[in-house]
Amino acid sequence: MTMNTLxxxxxxxxxxxxxxxADRYHVVLAHTSATSAKIKCEICGSQKTYSLPKAQTKTGKxxxxxxxxxxxxxxxxxxxxxxxxxxxxxxxxxAPTAAxxxxxxxxxxTKLQHPKFGMGFVKDAMSDKIEVVFEDEVRTLIHNRV
Numbered sequence: 214m215t216m217n218t219l220x221x222x223x224x225x226x227x228x229x230x231x232x233x234x235a236d237r238y239h240v241v242l243a244h245t246s247a248t249s250a251k252i253k254c255e256i257c258g259s260q261k262t263y264s265l266p267k268a269q270t271k272t273g274k275x276x277x278x279x280x281x282x283x284x285x286x287x288x289x290x291x292x293x294x295x296x297x298x299x300x301x302x303x304x305x306x307x308a309p310t311a312a313x314x315x316x317x318x319x320x321x322x323t324k325l326q327h328p329k330f331g332m333g334f335v336k337d338a339m340s341d342k343i344e345v346v347f348e349d350e351v352r353t354l355i356h357n358r359v
Contacts, residue, residue, distance in 0.1 A: 217265060219250050228252065232259040239263070299346055302334040318357045319343050327354075 220226045222241050230237040232254065239252040242260070249264045303324070310324040311317065319325065323335045330347045337344040343356050 219244055219248070219263075219265065222250075225255065228263060230254045230257065230259065231261070232257045295346075295350070296348075299334070299348055302336070302346055303332065305334075308334070313354070315355055315358045 220241050222243060225238045225240050227236055228239045229235070230239070233256055237257075238255045240255060241263075242251040242253055244250045245262065249262050251260060252263045253260045305322070305324075308322055308324045310326065311319060313319075313325050313327040319335050319338060321335055321338045325333045325335055325343075325345055327333055327345070327347070330345075330349075330352065333345040333347040333352075335343050336346050336351070338356075341355060341357055343354050345352050345354055
């Protein structure tokens with residue numbers, strides 16, 4: 214079987230099975246189109262649709278010259294403005310600091326220590342979500358879960 218043709222009906226081939234979470238032999242039951250077929254796992258019996266892998270194509274040509282410089286400048290200005298906002302919020306010495314927990318309730322203007330994202334600042338608080346400014350980006354986290 215080549216990469217751009219489907220295997221014949223009633224033949225077995227090696228493919229990934231999501232239910233088994235492993236590479237397993239599958240039997241082709243029927244061709245549904247020129248690029249897809251119904252297959253059945255020989256181990257667990259689950260049926261699924263197999264599609265041929267998509268051809269690798271470039272989505273666009275890389276930017277050069279003035280366009281590349283302009284894009285780099287806008288990205289740098291976004292990073293610096295976010296970094297300035299983060300540093301200004303973290304400079305607030307009298308803001309209470311709390312460790313993040315989904316079950317905890319957090320108020321606006323609270324410093325937050327997250328185990329994965331690090332130190333952040335609660336910019337906005339809703340009933341079940343909080344908007345937190347971290348060093349790299351602004352993230353929406355859940356809180357106040359029972």
